[in-house]
Amino acid sequence: MRLSIDLWPGYYPAVIADQKGWFKEEGLDLVLNMPGNTDKMLARFSAGTIDAIAVAFGDAILVSSQMSDLSVILVTDESAGGDAVLAMDSQVMNNLKGKRIGTNLGGFGELLIRKLLQHHNMSAQDVNLVNVDASKVPHLLSSGKLDLGHTWNPYVGLAKEQGAQVVFSSADTPGLIPDIIAISGEFRRTHPEAVKIFLKVWFKAQQWWLDHFIEGNLLIAESTGQRPENISLDGIRLMSREDNLASFHDSTTEHGLPQVLKSYNDFYIRSGVIRVPAPNDVLVSEFLE
Template sequence: MLLIGCSKEEPVSSDSAPQDASYSMRLSIDLWPGYYPAIIAKEKGWFKDAGLNLKLDLPGNTDKMLALFSAGSIDAVAVAFGDAILVTRQMPDIAVILVTDESAGGDAVLSMNKEVLSDLKGKRIGTNLGGFGELLIRRMLDLQGVKVNEVNLVNVDASKVPDLLDSGGLDVGHTWSPYVGQAIEKGANIIFSSADTPGLIPDTVAVSGEFRRSKPEAVKIFLDVWFKAQNWWLTHYQEGNQLIAEATGQRVTSITLEGIRLLDREANVATFNDATSEQGLPNVLKTYNEFYARAGVIRTPAAPSILASEFLQ
């Protein structure tokens, strides 16, 4: 079994490296269903069979994971596209090699008060500030005609939102699956979600610039195996859910693709090259660059060259 832990102290790595693998790659992922094909492929031994020793970590803390990636301690991360763009502050040459999925309801804004959407002024609203969660919150506020300075934005990790809502530490909070389900179990209600902002939150896998340049064949192997695992999951859904639950220590009922649109290879090629629609990756990159510039988060916009579609061919 792949051992994956959610400790904030140290990532828990997968089993030891096979000695006959041609390439090695260390990947850290958020706890998010769109990234679970990596778990399936690891459990099935498909990476090893293809000649790739994939070391898989699940740190359980996005900020720490991004810090490790920026420091060069890991080769790749699976995170929301908005978070991947943030890494360009330290690593401008990262490569986004894959859009795993689009959040189409999987990211949610919740409150214990289901009527709070009509009365947001003065409320404590939690999300990971400076990232895609803040952009989602700002879109919600815009649609409700509420200014940012009329609410209290609080910086919190997504995993903490269910407990903070339950304890009264937050009035409103943004998080994602499986934490959305945990919050609902505590009595919270979804008041807004990524389904209300189509295309705003694509989820991705990014590799370091050094890995992109030195191991292009490893990237191609990774993608081939990823799409194999993704397709297998969609055709063996219950079996796949059981495998993922055992590997991550979650309940099977917590594993769901509801609110998540997985992207296969063909859909990836389309979104990487779609410069005309708002949901095409080049224009989503522009949206985040503009948001981060206004917020003073990034001085130099992420370059279009971070979109590494060449590996998908």
Template sequence: MRLGWPQILSLIPITVSIASCDGEGLMGAPATLRFGYDDWPGYYPALIAAERGYFAEEGLIVKATKRDDTDALFADFGAGDYDAIGAALGDIVDLTLVHPDFHIILVTDISEGGDAVLARPGVETIEDLRGKAFGVNLGSFAELFVLTVLKSHGLSMADIRLVHTDAAELPAKLKSGEVDAGHTWEPFVTQAQDEGARVLFTSAATPGLIQAVVAVRGEVLRERAKALGAFVKGWFKAVDYWKAHPDQGNTLAARVLKVGPNTISLEGIRLTNLQDNIQLFKAGETTRSTYYTARLYVDFFLGSGGLTRKPEVEQILEPRFLN
């Protein structure tokens, strides 16, 4: 787990790389993209790509804005405030109910311990959750993760009391006693631990289930393919740099986010490069295929009522830029 994350995270969006023009670029000017993301290191290649000049090399300026409220990020994306966002695969699948013209162009990372179920003192095991108040962002990918955790220990959703809780809110709700346990991700896992919570279960036990992605609006996909291609190329350059130079990558991201250099880490997160994405965007029968994993979320949300119609996964996933 990462150590030293700030205990209080700003609710004010952090924006970097101010854009100079719209569209694909006028009279040779760089094209621009507006990218929204929440507090998850898997989205930080956007920051590193800007700092290292990888986007500029591709003729692109990216305006990246960090949001600490995931629901607000999705609402603003739906309203057209962003061209692309970083989000969980399951969340994009769920959002297609209202916004069927969202498309996934790459997988940023796979959570391999970065997501966790935590509990207050006195709740020592998953079995102890029976009858307890459990904080989770309802209608999000986290519901399937929590169900998977419960089923692995002989429990169901009916055995706990669900309390709608954004990941960023969980540490405070655990501390106040509003919930007894809940799901969140880093850096909030470490924050909750520092305040006395204990980890009961992590995504290391659910390989491939929690994938994070970059999703774009349909009109951007149709009208600004060149800019998206530049974004993907710059992104993967940053991924390769960060994996080869983890300390330097951590420092660059920390500088943009205005946090201490030791507060950024990829522990529990597997960044996915171009070759990883090419494999993930192939059909398969395990969570090593994003098509398969997306269908798991489709089936879950159809069963839970989160979706009332079945989206076509092939229409959501767009692999054309993976070359």
């Protein structure tokens, strides 16, 4: 199983399990990759050179518009402040007209920015939206090339070290940004046992990390090149197996995946994406059960 993940704490149970050798113990040969560039990772997944990705749900929905054979098998976490919009000077929020705001356009980051603009009774036409990768935001803010930028940890921490301040976050938009594991439909059909093993080991590693947080952070730091003290679950709610089952089957509240999918579908339709998925096309809970 070839898995690529963003640098995001919600995905680190895979890093811990890989470091511990738990996947191999269960008979799963997992190849873990952290490219540090979401767009490249999504492109590789669409091209079929990797089997699975750990990304924000909104990004997975966007990919499914180009790659119909995709299955979301797990909600890793919900961003509850971990995604942030930052500025070098918070006074910029007093007048957003014409400001340069950076995010990954067409994905969940743009939807977060649009929610920010709604809070200020403004639209995307009132500002200059700039397409940037999350990893570039700290430098673009500190160099004055952006007035505001959306990113996530560890890049939020880097931006703060350079003097940036959080002016809006996913804590202001409950339920908007769940993070997920998606696999190709081909892999799901040809390797169902591998998927079951992956989820079994995932939840084992997730609980172990919560029980051994400092030790877990050392393992994560060793694998990702971060400093252990910069690894945090602040603003992130890890999702257990029980949380997952509730989210997959909750079609009535804003925290349920079907309703979140509807929000993103509405956004993508307005943005001109022709094909948007139905819940039954992408949400696969059978391996959780």
